[in-house]
Structure formats: C-alpha cells, structure tokens
Amino acid sequence: MPITLSSQAFRRTALTAAAVTLSITVTACSAGFSAQTYQPYQAAEGTNASSGGIDIRNMLVLASEDGKGELHSAIVNNSQSDDTLVSIESAPADAPVQNGSVPQDAEQKVTFGNVRPLTLKIGQLTTLPPATGAPITVTGGKPGNMIKVTITFGKAAPITTSVPVLTEDHYSPSPRQDAEHEG
Template structure:
C-alpha cells in the first residue's frame, strides 16, 4: 500500500530535515583545528613551562604580606635520562618602565635535586627544608631562572599568592576599582 502525504505534511517534513541538516552543519563549524577545545588551557594559578624533556607545572609562591613564603609546584622529567635541578634564582625584569627599583627576591634552601626519569619532584620537597622565597609579596609576578644539569635553563614569570588565596571574601584593605 502506497502512503501519500498531503502537501502541507511534505513541507513540514522537508523543513524539519533542512533544520536538522543546517544545525549539523553549523555545529561542525566549531570543530576544526582552531576549535576552543583544541587550545591549551591552564586551570591553575601557577605557571607551566617546559625545557626540553623537563616540564615545570603549577609553579607559584605562597607568601605572607611581609614577603616571606615558599615555592610550590612540580617538576616532571619526561626524558629518557635522569637530570638534576641545579638552582632556582631571581632573574632581572625585562624592560621595566617603572621608576621604582624592583623588590629584591631571594630563594633559600635551594639545593641540587635529582630529577629521575618519569618521576615528579614536588615542591616543597618531601624531605628536607622547603624552598623559601623572600621579597615577593602577594600580587607580584617574579621572574625566575631555573637551571638544570642537562636541560637548558628556563626563565619564566611566576605569581605570588597569599597564604589563604582561596579565601572567599576580599580583604578589608583591598583596592576597589569602579
């Protein structure tokens, strides 16, 4: 038995088919090499940087208002041979147009540490003293140079956050903009 549709039903079916086809075509516009989901995303407050097979992840300083704090983060050796963290030091700021002299930032308790193949070195280290930072106040960005025995030195900016940076309420002395 042959089923025939009235002209109005055929038009509705054709319109529905066209709408489905158009929605699929428009959805595909976002699925190319420039799609948002294909772009790098850093969901943490710290800095990520790479030097060859060495990956520095979520590097930041947690500090008190007096500028005394600790270095936090992780260093991953994705290479085929062990490497060594040699030093972490403050690097000079580039092209500063400020007339103020930048604060002196120093790192303490930094010592050579083995970066075993496939392993993660967490900061602060599981054993020994944490890497201390003096002179970086919350809200600052510190330029640091991290030196390794085999990988090239890495220079990057890392943020300084308050010890309670997850506090849900603003500070009483916080500046207001508006």
C-alpha cells in the same frame, strides 16, 4: 495520486541527501585545531613551563604580607634520561619570559634560599617543597605580585618565567576591609 520516481531520479535524490548530510557533518567538525577545546587551559593559579622533556607545573609562591614564603610546584621529567634541578634564582627584570606573563617590578628584590641540586628521575613527579628536607624559601615576593625566576637544569635548557605570589592560605589577595572604596 502517489508520486513515483524513476530509478535514476531516485538515485539522484538519495545522492543529494547523502551529500547534504555529509556536508553538515563535516561543517560541524570543521573547527579543526583552532577549536576552543584544543586550546590549552590551566585551571590552576600557578605557572606552567617546559624545557625539552622537563615540565614545570603550577609553580607559585605562597607568602605572608611581609614577603616571606615558600616555592611550590610539580616537576615532571618526560625526557629520555635523568636530569637535575640545579638552581632557581631571581631573573633580571628585563629578561624575556617563556609564557609572556607580566614582568616583575624592577624595584622588587627577590631571593631564594635552601636551593640545592635535586635529581629528576625519568617519568617521575617531583614536588616542591620536597617531602623531606627544607623547602625552598622566597624572600621579597609579596602576595599579588609576579616574580621572574630562572630555573636551571643539568641537561635541559634553562627556563625563565613569571611566577605568581599568593597568600599563605592559597588565595589571591583581596582588598582589605579598611581600604577606601571608590563611590
């Protein structure tokens, strides 16, 4: 014998099914802004930092074992006016950093050369080393270390951050073949 429902019972059943379906859908999307897919992820090895509308992307140093290298980065001006990169210099060991990275060794003496004012046009990407002219040189940053830098702009607030030093072949240093192995 078939089961028949009154129109009132049918409406209740349909409403209950709709409520269950809606609650499942809403629950599945309830991760909100703390969902892993909303969290920033940097696939590059360099450091990202921002000051106002100036965005530093993938800043790193490529250096030889003796600590001589070049600064590499992309800088984007997303502000409302042109700005100028005024200087890049080693920051004090106890200076707070924007991205909370590992502080550099207090004994590590890092110097920057060929730093000159660089115009940052609105909406444009500027790369370091520049396409023309001498690259910004770094002395004292050995592969595997982090160095603390302060980047100063004409209008935007300065950025102090830690920057990784990689080998010249763009890889993080790995243990040498002749290093002793723990057994």
